[in-house]
Structure formats: C-alpha cells, structure tokens
Amino acid sequence: MSIDSPSVRAAKRPHGGLWRLGLGLLLTPCAVAVAAYVLPRVQVDESLANVTAFAGATLFPIIGLSLAAKVEVRLRFALAGAALVAALLVILVVRQPSPVATMLLVDGALVYLSWALGCALGRRVQHASHLYPACVVAASADLVSLLSPEGPSHAIAESERALSVLAVWFPVPGSSALAPALGVGDLLFMAFVFGVAISHGLPYARSVVACAAGTALAGVAAAWTGLAVPALVPIAALTVLALPSIRNLRRGDRQAAHWSMLIAGTVALASVARALLSLP
Numbered sequence: 476m477s478i479d480s481p482s483v484r485a486a487k488r489p490h491g492g493l494w495r496l497g498l499g500l501l502l503t504p505c506a507v508a509v510a511a512y513v514l515p516r517v518q519v520d521e522s523l524a525n526v527t528a529f530a531g532a533t534l535f536p537i538i539g540l541s542l543a544a545k546v547e548v549r550l551r552f553a554l555a556g557a558a559l560v561a562a563l564l565v566i567l568v569v570r571q572p573s574p575v576a577t578m579l580l581v582d583g584a585l586v587y588l589s590w591a592l593g594c595a596l597g598r599r600v601q602h603a604s605h606l607y608p609a610c611v612v613a614a615s616a617d618l619v620s621l622l623s624p625e626g627p628s629h630a631i632a633e634s635e636r637a638l639s640v641l642a643v644w645f646p647v648p649g650s651s652a653l654a655p656a657l658g659v660g661d662l663l664f665m666a667f668v669f670g671v672a673i674s675h676g677l678p679y680a681r682s683v684v685a686c687a688a689g690t691a692l693a694g695v696a697a698a699w700t701g702l703a704v705p706a707l708v709p710i711a712a713l714t715v716l717a718l719p720s721i722r723n724l725r726r727g728d729r730q731a732a733h734w735s736m737l738i739a740g741t742v743a744l745a746s747v748a749r750a751l752l753s754l755p
Contacts, residue, residue, distance in 0.1 A: 492546070499543025500590065503535040504583035507645060511575050514648040524648040525698070532645035532656030533690045536586050537665065541683045543590045544669035547598065553591035560584045560591075564640045578644040578653055585643055589662035597670020606671045606721045608732040610711035613664050615739035617707035619746045631658065632703045657690065661706045668714055677718055685717035686710050 510531055519527070563584055567577055600606065620626035631637040642655035643662070665686045672682040689710030697704040715722065724732050 496543050496546040496548070499539045499541070499546070500583070500587050502539035502542070503586050503643070504579045506531065506535045507579055507582050510646045511578070514646045515651055517648045519648050524650070525654070528645045528647045528654040529656050529694045529698075532643045532654060533694065534687065535645075536582070536589075536643050536657055536662060537683065537687050537690065539586050540590060540593075540662065540666050541669060541679075543586070544594045544666060544673060547594075550595055553595055557588050557591040560588045567640050568636065574653060577639060578646075581640050582643050582645075585641075585659050585662055588659065589666040593663040593666025594670035594673075597667040597672075598674045600671050600674065602725060602728070603671060603675035603677055603718075604721050604724045604728065604732075606668065606718070607715060607724065608735050609667070610715050610721075611736040612739040614705070614708045614711035615743035617660065617705040618743045621703060621705045622746045622750045628658070628660070628703075628705065656694070657706065661690070661710065664707055664710065672718075677720065681717045682714065685713040689713040 514527070563580065567580060571577070572580075600609075617628060620628035621632065623629060631641055638655050641659045643657045644653045644655050646652075647654050668682055668686060669679070671677065672679050689712065690706055692709040692713070693704045693706035696709075
C-alpha cells in the first residue's frame with residue numbers, strides 16, 4: 476500500500492463546484508455595489524467610517540479569494556481570463572468611467588486576476604517549504620519597493636490614477652468618498668499562499684486567518700503612523716508563524732533558500748537605513 480504525499484492527497488480532494496468559484500469572484504463587487512448604495516446614507520463618526528471602509532476593502536476580497544482558491548480550472552482558461560481582465564484595467568485607465576463603476580469593475584477584476592495567477596502559481600510550488608523563502612523575499616521586495624523613490628509600490632502610492640486600478644476600493648460611510656486598501660500585489664501573494672496551502676495540505680483556515688490578521692496589522696500601523704505600510708511584511712510574517720511546517724527546509728534547498736533570504740533581507744535593511752537617513 477502506498478502512502479500519498481500531502482500534495483497528492485490534496486490533489487485527490489474534490490474541488491468545490493463552480494458555484495463556489497462564482498461566489499468567491501463575485502462576492503467583492505456585489506458587496507461593494509450594496510455598500511455604494513447604503514453606506515453614503517449612514518452617518519457615523521470619522522474613525523468608525525475609516526475602519527468600516529478598510530474592513531470592507533480587505534475582508535471581502537480575502538474571503539472571496541479563500542473561496543475561489545479551492546476551485547481549480549484549466550490553466551489556459553484562467554490565463555485567458557486574466558488577459559481580458561488586464562485589458563479591462565487598461566481601458567478603465569483610458570476611459571475613466573464614473574467612480575462607482577470604476578470601483579466595481581476594478582475590485583472584481585483584481586480579485587479574478589489574483590485568483591487566476593496567484594493560485595495557479597501556488598498550486599505549482601513543488602514543496603511546501605518553498606513558501607518560507609517566498610514569504611521573506613516577497614516581504615523584503617514590498618518593503619524596498621515602497622521605501623525606494625524609484626520603486627513600483629512607491630510610485631503607485633503617490634499616483635491616484637495608478638491606485639484607481641491597482642488597489643481594492645470601498646465606499647466610506649456618510650460620504651461619497653472611496654477609500655483604497657489592498658493592492659494587487661497583496662492579493663496576488665495571498666492567493667499564492669492559498670494555492671500552496673491547498674496543494675500541500677497545509678492548514679487552510681489558519682492560512683486565511685494569518686493573511687487577514689496581517690492585513691489588519693498593516694491597517695492599524697498605517698492609521699497610527701499616517702504613513703503607507705507595506706502590507707506584505709505582516710502578512711508574510713504571520714504566514715510563517717501560523718504555518719511552522721514550512722520552515723522545515725529540505726536539505727537540498729537550504730543553501731539556496733538561506734542565500735535568497737539573506738540577500739533579500741540585507742537589501743530591505745539597506746532601504747530602511749536609507750529612508751531613515753533621508754529624514755529631516
């Protein structure tokens with residue numbers, strides 16, 4: 476009798492039906508549509524309004540991704556859809572429809588894009604322990620990208636037009652304002668984590684909670700400091716803490732993993748030092 480590996484056992488599990496995929500991908504735009512109609516009529520104090528907008532812009536995409544991630548379709552169909560979504564985002568930049576319409580289309584498009592690409596990549600990771608260096612490298616890259624003036628995250632954070640199509644937005648209660656939260660990079664990484672967890676039989680609920688908790692920590696830090704916070708840092712850190720088995724690197728992978736983490740961490744620390752030295 477052969478004993479299947481966790482990845483083989485996970486692959487044998489029946490995937491959720493298309494209803495689960497539809498619910499996961501449509502949850503965010505549907506919730507945003509309802510919120511866009513209801514929340515402007517709800518008067519609350521400013522702090523509660525900000526918390527509501529942040530929670531809506533983070534929890535719905537994370538829950539939606541966690542549902543959709545359990546459904547696997549043929550890669551060519553997912554990639555074809557991702558290409559169409561990317562084209563849609565380009566059209567939105569050019570055409571600039573109404574803010575609410577843009578928000579609905581962008582939020583739905585980013586969740587789909589993250590599911591199609593992130594989950595597909597995560598499912599193809601050969602060993603669960605590969606997630607450990609991926610977390611360190613992704614968190615370091617996000618930190619460097621945000622702190623460096625030439626970094627993509629820094630440029631996106633400074634550009635309202637870029638944010639309009641590369642971040643999830645949610646209505647702010649009591650006003651017509653819209654607030655951004657999760658960026659496409661954050662969603663892609665979380666979808667990647669979910670894909671690895673499903674493929675290798677890692678505790679799935681724990682993976683989802685770790686990503687949600689990391690996002691919440693980033694939001695608290697941003698509200699407290701008034702600065703943009705690289706969300707992948709707490710998300711990746713809590714993922715590593717919540718999934719201790721991924722830290723058991725295989726002997727053949729240790730050298731490459733340690734070097735990649737060392738280089739990424741050194742570059743991140745150098746970026747932090749440069750940012751601190753540039754402060755007035």
